[in-house]
Amino acid sequence: MSILLDRDSRILIQGITGRQASFHTERMMEYGTRVVAGVTPGKGGQFHLGLPVFNTVEEAVRQKAPDISIIFVPPLAAADAVMEAAAGGLKLIVCITEGIPNLDMLKAKRFLAELGSSLIGPNTPGLISPGQGKAGIMPASIHRPGPVGLISRSGTLTYEAVYQLSRLGLGQSTAIGIGGDPIVGLKFVELLEMFKSDSQTEAVLMIGEIGGQAEEAAAEYLKRSGYPKPVAAYVAGLTAPKGKRLGHAGAIIEGNEGSAQDKVKCLAAAGVRIIENPARIGQTVKELMAERQGN
Amino acid sequence: MSILLDRDSRILIQGITGRQASFHTERMMEYGTRVVAGVTPGKGGQFHLGLPVFNTVEEAVRQKAPDISIIFVPPLAAADAVMEAAAGGLKLIVCITEGIPNLDMLKAKRFLAELGSSLIGPNTPGLISPGQGKAGIMPASIHRPGPVGLISRSGTLTYEAVYQLSRLGLGQSTAIGIGGDPIVGLKFVELLEMFKSDSQTEAVLMIGEIGGQAEEAAAEYLKRSGYPKPVAAYVAGLTAPKGKRLGHAGAIIEGNEGSAQDKVKCLAAAGVRIIENPARIGQTVKELMAERQGN
């Protein structure tokens, strides 16, 4: 199995007629993902990439019953699109868009919580269950099906990690980018919980970075839950200066919060294998899994 | 037992120094209710009716650990007071105030739902568990402890019903006024559910009135749940004209919704004993209970 996404998942693309959306929708379909429809207000009734386009999510849901929506909508309209997906009944929403205002996301998250919809992102490459489906913009070719669950706040660094894993013969059950913004949907804790009961997943790799408290929360959860699977983590930004935003809107050390040092300390104390060298991510995961099997 | 309120309940009075609040707080205390503190912003540190007064609910909670708050705060500040009580951790809030704007109540209800607090009212006489405690403004003397659970949208009509019951030797487990406004907290369904598992309650009396859909919802619930206890209902306003507000802000037949005839029809279809003559409320409940015991 895998989490969140498998070969039966039916994908909706919001903002499908945009350039980026079109490109990545084609890549997803090439990978065998079941993309069933798109939404672009004003283009309802047209076909795009062979897919029916609807004016509203509501209409797309009525006609095509998707269960995951991927959002490629410009930043100032994206939170509304997320809420539209939730109101339409979508239970998993993947928001690729970068640059959504914080306040918009806060409102959208409260809205989603009440409707019981989950969000991945925003500002995420999305997620992939190798060999089953891809709901995102990551290069599919580096992925292999396998036993490692991957949760990451980063994009290309995740590709790097996946590349290292696959080269060592370690495939991935599901690899999820949780997004680089200050306010994102599902974070480490919720996804660790899902990987816990996923039979395919034998170990989890976390890729954290500076800013926020998501890694600290994960550490607390792992400790509290007596997490049964081995977990390794790399946290980017040990050399990051305070108060400077490094690329991601969420990657900023504010006040005394969010330094990589603190995160690494918490995770280590929770029994997580810390990866210090980002070139040895795959190697470390492999060693960790071998040790555990040896026991 | 009883529902919502018993002799261990610790009561907080918001707006305690007002004239009405003072009068009714004294009556509650005379009845033996454990009123533990009051709140009036700006009067913190004073004593009133022998009770400590605090500036904020937060402070009152810290010092006196109340579990029910009764709100006697002017209409335009009352919804804020309700939210303050919920934020302070109070799980039951009784709002006596009449004339709170609809939009304020809608906001407050969403706020309370997220915090898991329950509201009785607004525009309610409150509730009483005879012989145990009184959290409201009803005349205590007419009540007797006993087997009838009473849920009512009205004030004096409830007193009339209680008077009739008590005269026939039928006491009340708990009698609750749910309030005469369009937007109120707990309604028939939630309270019927509580009476269902209350051992003291052998029968439930509903006093409905025109407006809204609360009686219809109750009928549906009773049908669906196969409600195990006998239920009788009187619905006021069979002679009410359409579009006119009769006293209560909520007592108005709007469009095709909310007529007493419709409500009576639904309730009867759900197996509720309908009381047509408001002078025979007590008598009908007595007969109903006797019939059921006869079976």
Place this chain on the structure above:
Amino acid sequence: MLIYEFQAKALLQELGVVIPAGHLAETVDETRVAAQKLGGQVILKAQILSGGRGKAGGIVAADSAEKAGLAAARLLGKKLITAQSGGRGLVVKKILVEEFVPPGREIYLGLVVDRKNEKLAAIVSQQGGVEIEELSKSCPQAIKKEYFYPEQGLLFFQARNLAYFLDLPEASFKTFLDYLKKLSEFFLLRDMKLLEINPLIIKPDNLLVAADIKMDFDDSGLARQPEISALEDWSELSPEEKKARSFKLNYVKMEGQIGCLVNGAGLAMATMDIIKLFGGQPANFLDIGGGVTEEAVSQAFEILASDRQVKACLVNIFGGIVRCDLVARGLVASARKIDLNKPIVVRLQGTNEAEGRRILGEANLPFYFINDFEQAAQLAVSLSQA
């Protein structure tokens, strides 16, 4: 609180919603002048605080200023009895004279506080000009609703959902979204209960014109809405209603012969119901409320006693906050002022009931004391039919 169509249209115009050109007229001459200004072909709309005017003859077309004047002469001062106005009808004192809007597609647009879902609802229908409630029964698929939270407002995708449902011409699409946004914000800002544009006309040039408008405000919100409160027209109220309002009495005139004076809305309704049950007809709903004064009771009683339809009165008091002695004193004070030639059945229960009965007993007036609710009602009915 309902406001007049012309007031509602002025509010909408401030928001930027297009309304038909029009002028308010209170005389035949003013009507003629207004019609002249508007080019002669006009619609005259009686300004009363009730829906259903059209069927009652309150909306008249005229194709010249001359004919507009004649129509106004017939309309002004006329009593309109609509489905919602109650039996006594509402007198036409003002006419809104509007340009004739050529027929086009008509749609319905409404915003309302939805009690059942405890949210706000934005409602549209492709069929404008009809009663939305009837439509919702006969043809629910012709209606679309979107629910929203007051603190969040109508969301953009919701407005879009409604617009697509209506299948609007492209040239009207943005205007419609703009209207919805402004109207929903106004609704929230002004503590409204209901806002209906029915019909909203799509003119051949795709302009959206609000042809008829209904606005109802939450009475409980008026205390913080001085601009809206100022729109209230007391002249629509009967003298009795005015008196009741000024003494904070909940009074609604009805068509029967038994005047009712009760404390509490539920008990007042129940009192009306029991009268009907025994074959009588209540002349009114009257809830004196919890914070009532002796003076207010006295005024309340005068309203009943001076109603010529009333043949008998029923006073039904369950003393709680309201004390029976206070009510008794109010009754006596009033009975002394007016020529009381109607039988009064009095039932007093609860707080200070004995004292109340003593006061009434000493007054030497035509009171019948009955302690039992049912007997009191039966007596009132038989007295009213004597």
Place this chain on the structure above:
Amino acid sequence: MLIYEFQAKALLQELGVVIPAGHLAETVDETRVAAQKLGGQVILKAQILSGGRGKAGGIVAADSAEKAGLAAARLLGKKLITAQSGGRGLVVKKILVEEFVPPGREIYLGLVVDRKNEKLAAIVSQQGGVEIEELSKSCPQAIKKEYFYPEQGLLFFQARNLAYFLDLPEASFKTFLDYLKKLSEFFLLRDMKLLEINPLIIKPDNLLVAADIKMDFDDSGLARQPEISALEDWSELSPEEKKARSFKLNYVKMEGQIGCLVNGAGLAMATMDIIKLFGGQPANFLDIGGGVTEEAVSQAFEILASDRQVKACLVNIFGGIVRCDLVARGLVASARKIDLNKPIVVRLQGTNEAEGRRILGEANLPFYFINDFEQAAQLAVSLSQA
């Protein structure tokens, strides 16, 4: 986006928050005139986009216009190095000359987007003028927070809770509530990330004066906040930063010797980290982003190559959306324009990596191709230390 204190104070003044009388000065003369107008006894505050000015000597008192002029002469053009400014320091170009506010009680008032709770937080402390984060560690009971939803705003009882916590004099109580209401509304309206008044001074006459203010706006909200965007001062940026900004490159200058050019923020951080791990020092953070053009790559590379601190460069590309050949072309274009006398380690992975290497190989420039991440970093470090 941070704005200057004088800009923030102007915004607050529009809201009705009291600020000290003051004037902005860019020269010694202007400072002297401003001080004269303010009565001689003044505070000079260097206007730089960074906190911690006080400790860095950016805030100076003067008790006459003459002395103010002398202080300004020392301050203007000076480089201030604060705890948050980074090593290179910020040049003082403007001075806010303010009236001297006599000492009084100082409190802290802050509004912030709270990532952990995913709400907004209003924060107060009885101890103003200190760093709130340090206080929250050393003395958490001195701080009170209220969390609220953006769509609902700060609730009245929450404002009251904060005010009572501060134990304000009665005469300041209402003003404080009023400030909180206005500030929280402004915060929401303007897409802010942080608003701090620190200290807020309670003057002996109970007036509340915002003595120092920090405002930080959500960069993602700027697209809908033209008034705020207009406040950005590009003159604070170094030429490199300006260039990076105009090409949408995420560039942060640091203190080391190895210039880094990477795609993706996480990989860029990891690249810095691995350099440090092998004993080197990164000269910058540079994420070229996903939508980068050949021209932007070229500009990015020029920024690195022209940095005199840089002894070696490390290009680390994991091609996904970004194609390796595009990056290669950008590098070559740039290397041809400038005099490239620094060693460049290049690692290309992913989309079109072969083509990228071919392009670089043909360029006949000092590139070292290393496929392995670790080896690439090690080589860059040793080259930078040669």
